[in-house]
Amino acid sequence: MTYLIYARKYRPKTFDEMIGQKAVVQTLKNAIKNNRVAQAYIFSGMRGVGKTTAARIFAKALNCQHGPTPTPCNKCEFCKSVDEDRSVDVLEIDGASNRGIEEVRSLREGVKYKPIHSRNKVIIIDEVHMLTREAFNALLKTLEEPPAHTVFIFATTEFHKVPATIISRCQHFEFKKISQRDIVNHLLDITQKEKIEISPVGLNLIAEAADGSLRDAQSLLDQAVAFSGEVINDGDLKEILGTISREILFEFSSMIMEEKADSVFPLVDKLIERGFDLRYFYKELIQHFRNLLLVKSIEGPQELIPLSEEEIDNLKKEAQKASGEEILRYLSVLQQGEPGLKYSSHPRIYLEVLLVKLCHFKKLTPIADIIKELENLKGGISSEAPQDAGIEVESRVEEKKEIKSDLDIQNKEKNAPKERPKKKEIIDEVIKALQEEKSSLAAILAQHSSFKLRAKTEKETASILEICFSGGKKYYLDTLNKERKLLEKIASDVLGEKVKLKLSEEIVEGSHRREKEVEAALKDPNVQYFMDLFKAQVLSVEPIKKVKDRE
Ligand SMILES: Nc1ncnc2c1ncn2[C@@H]1O[C@H](COP(=O)(O)OP(=O)(O)O)[C@@H](O)[C@H]1O
Numbered sequence: 001m002t003y004l005i006y007a008r009k010y011r012p013k014t015f016d017e018m019i020g021q022k023a024v025v026q027t028l029k030n031a032i033k034n035n036r037v038a039q040a041y042i043f044s045g046m047r048g049v050g051k052t053t054a055a056r057i058f059a060k061a062l063n064c065q066h067g068p069t070p071t072p073c074n075k076c077e078f079c080k081s082v083d084e085d086r087s088v089d090v091l092e093i094d095g096a097s098n099r100g101i102e103e104v105r106s107l108r109e110g111v112k113y114k115p116i117h118s119r120n121k122v123i124i125i126d127e128v129h130m131l132t133r134e135a136f137n138a139l140l141k142t143l144e145e146p147p148a149h150t151v152f153i154f155a156t157t158e159f160h161k162v163p164a165t166i167i168s169r170c171q172h173f174e175f176k177k178i179s180q181r182d183i184v185n186h187l188l189d190i191t192q193k194e195k196i197e198i199s200p201v202g203l204n205l206i207a208e209a210a211d212g213s214l215r216d217a218q219s220l221l222d223q224a225v226a227f228s229g230e231v232i233n234d235g236d237l238k239e240i241l242g243t244i245s246r247e248i249l250f251e252f253s254s255m256i257m258e259e260k261a262d263s264v265f266p267l268v269d270k271l272i273e274r275g276f277d278l279r280y281f282y283k284e285l286i287q288h289f290r291n292l293l294l295v296k297s298i299e300g301p302q303e304l305i306p307l308s309e310e311e312i313d314n315l316k317k318e319a320q321k322a323s324g325e326e327i328l329r330y331l332s333v334l335q336q337g338e339p340g341l342k343y344s345s346h347p348r349i350y351l352e353v354l355l356v357k358l359c360h361f362k363k364l365t366p367i368a369d370i371i372k373e374l375e376n377l378k379g380g381i382s383s384e385a386p387q388d389a390g391i392e393v394e395s396r397v398e399e400k401k402e403i404k405s406d407l408d409i410q411n412k413e414k415n416a417p418k419e420r421p422k423k424k425e426i427i428d429e430v431i432k433a434l435q436e437e438k439s440s441l442a443a444i445l446a447q448h449s450s451f452k453l454r455a456k457t458e459k460e461t462a463s464i465l466e467i468c469f470s471g472g473k474k475y476y477l478d479t480l481n482k483e484r485k486l487l488e489k490i491a492s493d494v495l496g497e498k499v500k501l502k503l504s505e506e507i508v509e510g511s512h513r514r515e516k517e518v519e520a521a522l523k524d525p526n527v528q529y530f531m532d533l534f535k536a537q538v539l540s541v542e543p544i545k546k547v548k549d550r551e
């Protein structure tokens with residue numbers, strides 16, 4: 001084979017050739033030197049940072065015919081067999097593709113026998129977190145009665161997914177991201193050996209995109225050489241790096257705008273799989289939505305977006321999947337989430353949750369509706385019909401201000417429109433909660449009253465829930481008054497802030513017959529008792545036929 005991809009060609013053969021990972025390398029070398037090798041190791045860290053490489057060197061160190069030695073010779077039969085992937089005593093299993101119990105079973109069979117050509121068998125299970133539960137259990141059994149002459153090395157990119165029962169039987173090593181500088185130096189080394197021309201800017205571009213993964217850096221260089229030949233100019237490089245990540249960005253924007261929340265988890269997984277740094281990706285995603293907004297709202301966006309005509313066309317097509325307002329809202333929420341992502345100790349989960357929310361965003365009230373509602377409210381709440389009573393007038397006005405500044409996307413601090421439940425939803429929630437506590441009260445509220453809900457003014461300490469009864473229903477007023485505490489508590493819980501109750505009577509004539517019947521029924525203590533006992537509601541009242549009628 002004349003052509004070897006760089007990752008393969010430049011795979012370190014000794015511990016000393018490994019880049020970074022000083023602490024891990026030192027400890028492994030010492031273990032060999034002092035003959036204190038553990039039964040099982042777990043190597044965690046992102047892809048392409050040297051886990052498999054270290055495992056193979058460790059296997060050679062244990063079994064080198066001139067060893068055990070921290071510096072395997074790479075010349076003896078054993079060392080060569082490992083380097084050439086043909087050692088019968090070093091088993092590499094990919095947990096991601098051999099997820100089955102069968103593989104682990106045959107493994108257990110296999111370790112019963114002594115190594116054929118060497119002192120120790122070395123079993124490397126890559127992506128061990130992917131094994132099925134049965135396979136884990138089988139593996140655990142193996143670890144409980146450790147076979148002699150066998151060393152296990154488990155590698156994983158997702159340490160938190162490895163069961164604690166396994167971890168507790170292993171020595172754990174965490175492989176760090178490779179620093180930008182180390183990556184650049186490594187690439188420089190390769191390009192010099194391969195006689196590739198590339199500028200320092202180019203090397204840095206690759207290193208930045210690789211974001212800590214040496215393997216990614218190598219394969220990006222591979223791609224660049226495949227694309228440009230031996231002279232790689234910065235322009236080509238930008239194009240290659242750009243198209244790689246832009247494709248993913250489009251997948252994400254489509255998912256959000258097409259409301260495919262179920263794609264969130266596999267897509268984020270793909271990001272991680274490809275070794276993207278989530279925070280870096282997130283910045284790019286914000287930029288992408290900014291571009292979508294631009295092509296949507298400006299006639300000639302070319303000058304403001306440093307992309308080719310074709311790419312701008314792609315953006316335009318993509319932007320058709322949502323309205324300008326919607327894209328604006330996505331962008332706002334993304335911006336709001338940025339500091340959170342930065343400091344979250346679980347950036348992946350944080351990102352997943354945020355994306356799921358974005359996927360449901362279209363269902364929430366559009367800004368236009370909120371603005372329209374605001375316009376309706378302009379006249380003040382006193383004149384409106386009780387049915388349309390507004391909520392939280394003050395805070396709505398604030399929201400309008402926010403929306404305005406939202407339009408100015410340069411001015412991007414914390415200004416996403418907040419979602420507030422509508423008044424009707426709040427009242428429904430209160431009634432539902434009341435249904436649990438005291439059904440008879442819930443029924444009164446549901447059928448006989450209108451509501452106003454008003455956010456607190458500066459002078460007040462609580463928002464006001466005003467419950468209005470139409471004429472002649474003083475009885476209910478009294479009943480509710482008795483339960484004022486309960487009502488206030490429930491309303492406060494629902495709204496998430498302190499609410500005070502205000503009961504009033506509205507003089508409206510003409511409650512019709514059916515309403516009167518229900519009213520009469522609700523007054524009946526037996527009915528009340530029944531309702532509270534069974535959490536029931538009075539839906540309708542049927543007069544009992546008189547015995548006389550039947551005769
Ligand atoms: N720490 C490192 N030092 C030198 N080369 C590395 C290192 N990490 C990764 N590489 C390069 O990347 C390739 C893949 O690394 P590998 O050990 O398989 O990574 P992992 O198992 O962590 O995904 C190696 O063949 C090597 O060329």
Ligand SMILES: [Mg+2]
Pocket residue numbers: 048051052053126155
């Ligand atoms: Mg590996």
Ligand SMILES: [Zn+2]
Pocket residue numbers: 063064065066072073074075076077078079080
């Ligand atoms: Zn050797």
